[in-house]
Amino acid sequence: MTSAPVVIIGAGPAGLACASRLLRHDRRIVLIDDNLQPGGQYFRQLPPTYVEGKKSRLLHETERARRLARTLEDPRVLYLAGTTAWACPGPLTVAYAGKTQTGRVEAEAIVIATGAYDRPFPFPGWTLPGVISAGGSLNLAKGSGLIPGGRVVVAGNGPLVLVAAATLAAAGAAITHVIEAQPTVRLVSRLLPRSLDAPRLFRKGLGYRMRLLRSGVRVSSGAMVSQAAGHGKLEAVEIAPLGADGRPAAKGRQQIEAETLVVGYGLVPSNEFSRLVGCQMTHVPGLGGWVPARSDTCETSLSGIYTVGDAAGIGGVELAILEGMIVADAIAGRNDQRLRRSYARLNRFRYALAASYETPKRLSSADPDTIICRCEELRLRDLTEAVRSCATSLGRLKSVTRLGMGRCQGRNCMVSAAALCGFDEIERADALPRSRPPARPVRIADLVQDTSIGPARVPDEAISPISPELKP
Amino acid sequence: MPKAALISGITPGPAVSFSFGARVIPAFSGEPVAAALLRAGVEGTRTAPRTAEPRGYYCGMGVCWECVVEIEGEGNVRGCLFPVRDGLVARAAVARSEEDL
Amino acid sequence: MTAHRSDIIVLGAGTIGLFTALNLARCGRRVVVLERAIPWSEASGVNAGSLGVQNKLTPLVPYAIAAFAIWEDLARQLGCDIGYHRTGGYKIAMSPEQEDRLRASFEAQRDAGLDAQWKTARELRDEAPWLSDAVVAASFCESDGHASPICLGPALVEAVRREQVRLVEGVQILNIEAAGSVSIESTGETFAADELVIATGAWSGRVAAMLGVTLPVSLDVNMVSVTEPAPLTVGKIVTHAHGILTVKQVANGCCLIGGGWQGIGTLDSMAKEIDFDQLIHNLILARQALPGLSRLHLLRSWAGYEGVSPDSLPYLGRLPGRDNIYMAACARGGFTLAPLLGKLLAELIVEGRASMAIDDFNPGRFAHA
Numbered sequence: 001m002t003s004a005p006v007v008i009i010g011a012g013p014a015g016l017a018c019a020s021r022l023l024r025h026d027r028r029i030v031l032i033d034d035n036l037q038p039g040g041q042y043f044r045q046l047p048p049t050y051v052e053g054k055k056s057r058l059l060h061e062t063e064r065a066r067r068l069a070r071t072l073e074d075p076r077v078l079y080l081a082g083t084t085a086w087a088c089p090g091p092l093t094v095a096y097a098g099k100t101q102t103g104r105v106e107a108e109a110i111v112i113a114t115g116a117y118d119r120p121f122p123f124p125g126w127t128l129p130g131v132i133s134a135g136g137s138l139n140l141a142k143g144s145g146l147i148p149g150g151r152v153v154v155a156g157n158g159p160l161v162l163v164a165a166a167t168l169a170a171a172g173a174a175i176t177h178v179i180e181a182q183p184t185v186r187l188v189s190r191l192l193p194r195s196l197d198a199p200r201l202f203r204k205g206l207g208y209r210m211r212l213l214r215s216g217v218r219v220s221s222g223a224m225v226s227q228a229a230g231h232g233k234l235e236a237v238e239i240a241p242l243g244a245d246g247r248p249a250a251k252g253r254q255q256i257e258a259e260t261l262v263v264g265y266g267l268v269p270s271n272e273f274s275r276l277v278g279c280q281m282t283h284v285p286g287l288g289g290w291v292p293a294r295s296d297t298c299e300t301s302l303s304g305i306y307t308v309g310d311a312a313g314i315g316g317v318e319l320a321i322l323e324g325m326i327v328a329d330a331i332a333g334r335n336d337q338r339l340r341r342s343y344a345r346l347n348r349f350r351y352a353l354a355a356s357y358e359t360p361k362r363l364s365s366a367d368p369d370t371i372i373c374r375c376e377e378l379r380l381r382d383l384t385e386a387v388r389s390c391a392t393s394l395g396r397l398k399s400v401t402r403l404g405m406g407r408c409q410g411r412n413c414m415v416s417a418a419a420l421c422g423f424d425e426i427e428r429a430d431a432l433p434r435s436r437p438p439a440r441p442v443r444i445a446d447l448v449q450d451t452s453i454g455p456a457r458v459p460d461e462a463i464s465p466i467s468p469e470l471k472p
Numbered sequence: 473m474p475k476a477a478l479i480s481g482i483t484p485g486p487a488v489s490f491s492f493g494a495r496v497i498p499a500f501s502g503e504p505v506a507a508a509l510l511r512a513g514v515e516g517t518r519t520a521p522r523t524a525e526p527r528g529y530y531c532g533m534g535v536c537w538e539c540v541v542e543i544e545g546e547g548n549v550r551g552c553l554f555p556v557r558d559g560l561v562a563r564a565a566v567a568r569s570e571e572d573l
Numbered sequence: 574m575t576a577h578r579s580d581i582i583v584l585g586a587g588t589i590g591l592f593t594a595l596n597l598a599r600c601g602r603r604v605v606v607l608e609r610a611i612p613w614s615e616a617s618g619v620n621a622g623s624l625g626v627q628n629k630l631t632p633l634v635p636y637a638i639a640a641f642a643i644w645e646d647l648a649r650q651l652g653c654d655i656g657y658h659r660t661g662g663y664k665i666a667m668s669p670e671q672e673d674r675l676r677a678s679f680e681a682q683r684d685a686g687l688d689a690q691w692k693t694a695r696e697l698r699d700e701a702p703w704l705s706d707a708v709v710a711a712s713f714c715e716s717d718g719h720a721s722p723i724c725l726g727p728a729l730v731e732a733v734r735r736e737q738v739r740l741v742e743g744v745q746i747l748n749i750e751a752a753g754s755v756s757i758e759s760t761g762e763t764f765a766a767d768e769l770v771i772a773t774g775a776w777s778g779r780v781a782a783m784l785g786v787t788l789p790v791s792l793d794v795n796m797v798s799v800t801e802p803a804p805l806t807v808g809k810i811v812t813h814a815h816g817i818l819t820v821k822q823v824a825n826g827c828c829l830i831g832g833g834w835q836g837i838g839t840l841d842s843m844a845k846e847i848d849f850d851q852l853i854h855n856l857i858l859a860r861q862a863l864p865g866l867s868r869l870h871l872l873r874s875w876a877g878y879e880g881v882s883p884d885s886l887p888y889l890g891r892l893p894g895r896d897n898i899y900m901a902a903c904a905r906g907g908f909t910l911a912p913l914l915g916k917l918l919a920e921l922i923v924e925g926r927a928s929m930a931i932d933d934f935n936p937g938r939f940a941h942a
Binding site: 548 | 869
């Protein structure tokens with residue numbers, strides 16, 4: 001057993017699977033997660049005070065979640081919940097801060113398992129209360145045991161749409177419409193040939209669709225959200241056929257009264273930590289965008305730093321778990337061929353799934369008045385005006401407009417702004433504005449608790465004005 | 473949205489309450505503040521400073537910060553992650569000056 | 574290839590270079606500004622926006638006051654909001670030793686023409702309850718304030734272009750000839766002019782060396798942090814008796830924390846990395862002075878370069894032994910002083926003398942060292 005632990009950032013499926021597997025190799029582990037309970041998004045748990053009965057209508061996996069969470073009870077695991085890994089002060093040192101613990105840990109290896117978040121898809125009215133993301137609807141259900149109120153419309157493009165819709169429907173939400181952008185015929189014809197790579201996943205996906213149809217929900221495709229409307233809250237959703245240019249077609253629009261709109265137009269790998277520590281990045285559309293370049297053992301360009309799960313490329317829970325295990329083996333100098341073979345198949349399927357949702361033109365429903373940066377309240381016209389006058393790069397656009405400078409630090413706006421302002425055709429990693437510490441917002445009260453900091457090098461005061469010998 | 477509802481078959485934690493501005497919000501101990509607000513039918517939980525638009529719960533996982541609320545003794549927290557405890561005093565997260573809003 | 578001809582070439586599109594170019598163009602000179610990378614991308618673009626008189630060395634007080642007179646009208650001149658707020662500022666002391674130091678600079682600055690008032694602990698508790706009890710005294714000056722580098726940059730670039738100044742980005746200089754007339758060879762065009770202004774901030778030592786002049790410039794890598802928006806509470810900017818802390822709350826509620834705590838980087842590496850230990854020390858100090866900062870989330874920290882002369886006074890004037898090469902750089906408080914420095918240098922170039930004494934800023938003053 002080595003002296004330094006493996007530090008895993010993120011206690012979702014990938015992080016937990018990695019930890020579990022590392023215990024088999026008798027490693028010590030420090031697992032750091034922002035949330036108060038483990039599970040990430042897929043295995044998000046109800047509050048600890050809640051009890052789920054046998055007749056619970058919440059569709060979620062509990063058995064695997066429980067099994068993985070039990071890893072945290074092992075004495076070799078230090079689980080830091082409600083704690084943010086915010087920087088790497090040294091090549092294999094992780095600084096963390098939170099209400100109950102702040103400090104640093106030297107690692108044998110670092111595993112970045114920070115998951116993904118909903119891709120921002122701006123459209124007129126998307127900031128109205130009542131419009132929530134697909135991930136947001138699932139987190140509401142799994143993390144709080146709630147279904148959204150009123151009539152619910154679910155719209156988007158990607159596997160999460162049906163997962164969200166089916167979960168909400170099963171839980172009793174009043175889903176009136178489910179609208180997928182990719183025409184079902186195209187989706188199925190692309191995916192079916194690759195279904196043998198992951199027959200269970202394929203059936204699972206089909207299962208969500210069947211569940212919805214059986215419950216009488218209207219599932220349609222070839223359409224997208226064009227706008228949301230209401231006074232202070234959502235009251236109606238407008239849907240339009242998918243235009244040839246990827247924008248809502250002018251003709252054939254439909255108004256749907258609704259109180260909740262669930263939107264899911266894809267996921268974005270959470271790469272802020274990887275970029276912060278200096279991993280070389282690569283742009284892979286099939287993986288959801290910018291991800292760290294990795295070896296076949298999931299190691300990044302930085303020796304001893306690995307990344308797994310959705311943070312390394314959108315791929316879902318099964319891939320995340322596999323990668324977590326593969327990395328654990330790699331750190332221990334092992335290699336399990338069965339894992340590799342499963343991985344190869346699932347990896348192929350993952351790309352096929354992503355490709356099956358690709359539309360001829362990138363989808364967008366934003367118009368010049370649409371808010372793009374929600375935190376700073378910047379509209380598309382503010383951004384295009386800045387591009388026109390002086391902003392020749394995304395970084396410059398940010399400096400000039402304050403895009404991405406709010407609390408979300410660009411997570412809910414950078415990728416959409418890049419696409420809408422024509423900056424994402426650039427495939428150079430240095431086109432991305434720098435990721436700076438802290439990796440996520442951290443309270444100053446928590447940061448200053450770090451007792452392992454070295455002595456202060458108080459900045460040189462400007463030469464004392466009354467010291468005569470310094471005059472030339 | 474009109475009130476969010478507890479999913480059938482789930483027994484929540486003990487009933488408690490907290491305040492959000494002038495309102496008293498019934499809640500279950502341990503549920504995220506944002507969830508309790510949704511169950512109480514509170515539409516927007518803050519106002520965007522420049523456009524004066526209402527904002528509320530969106531991503532549910534602590535990324536977007538739309539659900540930010542200010543909790544006495546804590547400062548600004550993400551409502552979707554912060555668990556309710558009895559007697560908590562919360563208010564809409566205020567940016568800039570009171571007069572601006 | 575024929576050279577691009579102008580009257581004056583200005584090297585560096587930071588705040589000093591741009592204000593100089595603006596003033597020269599308004600005097601009728603044809604100006605071209607050559608920028609190594611992107612305008613406003615170094616110290617000018619990443620500083621915390623302090624506009625201070627109190628945090629300047631005593632010899633700079635009259636200049637800061639004169640700069641403020643320009644700042645007062647700048648937004649109107651540029652035709653847009655530059656986030657200029659003359660809030661007033663407290664320069665604080667948090668120990669008896671700091672109080673002594675503060676008293677000395679307070680007296681010296683008042684003698685130099687600054688209108689400032691001494692504040693006792695009791696007065697501070699009363700008028701600035703957001704300052705901690707650890708602040709034992711402060712000097713208050715109405716003139717201190719802040720502006721937004723983010724707003725000023727594009728506005729200044731726009732103003733400079735409106736005056737027909739040609740601004741060239743991404744210029745890699747291969748050679749500078751300046752005996753008689755000026756010729757600058759780059760990887761792209763060649764530029765020719767009668768006179769040259771070096772306004773290259775932290776790079777000024779290197780540029781001077783290309784002309785055979787030794788100009789001592791050391792590199793500071795200053796860290797700045799920003800918090801989430803908060804209710805407007807901190808009504809004045811805060812600086813420190815030892816110059817090691819600045820805190821201000823800007824219009825959108827965010828608090829900017831600085832003070833010159835050093836990050837890690839060199840001009841060769843172009844690295845501008847955070848020194849995490851020193852960052853936390855900066856935050857500890859900030860919190861000691863303004864306890865209300867504790868609850869706020871830190872959103873982001875960054876670092877930027879600043880060139881500094883050995884006596885921390887600006888370089889402003891002719892390069893030693895050269896009639897047609899001028900320098901304006903390393904002002905250590907350049908964001909505040911730039912509007913004035915640009916004006917003074919333009920006066921020197923166009924009229925032969927500046928309207929304020931600039932002998933103390935002679936670029937050749939360390940030649941004997």
